[in-house]
Amino acid sequence: MSQIAGTRARLVWAVNLAALLLVLLWTVPTFGLLVSSVRDRDQIAASGWWKAAFPSTASAFVRAGGADTAVQEGDLWVISGTVLEKGQRLDAWGVTSRAPEAYRPGETAALKDGQSLTVAADGSYRLTSPTAFAGGRGMRIFVTTTVPPRVTTENYARVIGAEGLGQAFLNTLTVTIPATVIPILIAAFAAYALAWMEFPGRALLIAVVVGLLVVPLQLALIPLLKLHNDIGIGKGYMGIWLAHTGFGLPLAIYLLRNYMVGLPREIIESARVDGATEFQIFRRIILPLSFPALASFAIFQFLWVWNDLLVATVFLGNRHDQLVMTGVLRELMGSRGGDWEILAASAFVSIAVPLLVFFAMQKYLVRGLLAGSVKGG
Known part of the structure; x- marks a missing residue:
């Protein structure tokens, strides 16, 4: 046992080094994007972002x-x-x-x-x-x-004003917030039922949820859009909310169920003995204790919906007033392929909100994922 423990201790440096490399792999390009977004076209053409502080x-x-x-x-x-x-x-x-x-x-x-x-x-x-x-x-x-080195905010002024990214920003928020909250609400109820309530077919439902995790969403895009048109939803915010809810539910139920099933049974049994209903147990005990898992899925779903282009294109449309931020960036890449300063500013505006969400809730992300991955029932 001492050899095993010693081996693990010697590998700690490798784990730390790998984590550092992963952090640098994402941090350095992001910082470079920020620097490029406050430089003008001539500076970007003349030198790389790492030389921005020098003539x-x-x-x-x-x-x-x-x-x-x-x-x-x-x-x-x-x-x-x-x-x-x-x-x-x-x-x-x-x-x-x-x-x-x-x-x-x-x-x-x-x-x-x-x-x-x-x-x-x-x-x-x-x-x-x-x-x-x-x-x-x-x-x-x-x-x-x-x-000489210089900093400009004209790129952001052009992007938010003339390039139409301001309207796309509001459209993205309108899509992302409900498409994050709705799956969490539904999945929390379903996860509690699959974890703590006995009813026929529960094991089959759990197997179906696990099976849905590996189904590519591209297979369901056209049939789901056809269903929306048949029932009168068509293309709009309601349709894209429902689409993101359906695509996000399997992962949400899987994570929350694995977390909830590992909660102390004694607390729930004591509440039942005291006469608490299932809804009271869910609202007053399960939800507060499951906050790390809820937050971890919220981060996943928010980032997924915010950066989505395919689902937004299919279920929302391509009119200028319907475009989300990824759609506007796609158009800028097509029409402004040489204006790297505009593309850099646009890209950084689009990732600013996901970065704030991630850093604000990252501790819950780690706790929720670790708990959901090692607990089961």
């Missing part, structure tokens, strides 16, 4: 003014302007994409037809020509700049 180098081109902006100064025609935005510092510049860093700030490039271009350290440029400029579009000036 970044970016390369781009700026088009000089056209011929219509030229002014005559003595014998020369001059086009002037700036190649920098606020906060940028010029490192190098060029006139071709093959040599974008050919010149240092303050140097002059000799161009064709006697033209010349000078770009100063402050970003101001001066393009001169001995003859009038021709053509409508100005030449391209390639610049390499250093951009």
Whole structure:
């Protein structure tokens, strides 16, 4: 026995290391998503989120003014302007994409037809020509700049306002809260009956609940939608509440039943001797003692419904006023695939509420899962 105990003690470090790796596996990307959501497009394109606290180098081109902006100064025609935005510092510049860093700030490039271009350290440029400029579009000036780190909340303002995520947030709350509460209420009654009440067919019902845990919900989507249409529910909040309730009940009943069956029998028998009804025992004894299991399932169900897209698409619809947050993010991925700052802000808004729920109730999640996994009857 001492060898077994010693072996287990030596493996503690491996368990702790695995737990730490799992925490990092989820925490690091989430933190990176938060950092990216407060950076602008240029910063995201120039460097990774882990470099957000340091200045970044970016390369781009700026088009000089056209011929219509030229002014005559003595014998020369001059086009002037700036190649920098606020906060940028010029490192190098060029006139071709093959040599974008050919010149240092303050140097002059000799161009064709006697033209010349000078770009100063402050970003101001001066393009001169001995003859009038021709053509409508100005030449391209390639610049390499250093951009200081900066934080912006414009991404969140665009997402919540212009991108329609605010309405989707309310739609998701409208779906998630009832779809979490209703299964818990029903499953708590069913779990108590299967755990502490004797009636014919109880063992068969328990077997059916366990069997339903392995049935893919995709098999039931179309038949259930057809049933909703036949009975007049159609697509709407009532339909999606009932769908999530049906899909979540097997796991809820299984977890709560395994937890309740492990509660002290003496307490329940004493209550029955004192004349308490089954409903009084359930309400005053079972529910308070089963709070960890109820909370653990509530976390599971809340996260599942909040992050759901398939069930919402089938039972709620695809109109803009019906979309949940995952539906809006899907549209943003399709239409704004290059706007990573918008996608990062949208994604972080969508996970903010589940993170708050998880961290607020995580201790109940662990207690409920451990109790439900080792107790049975």
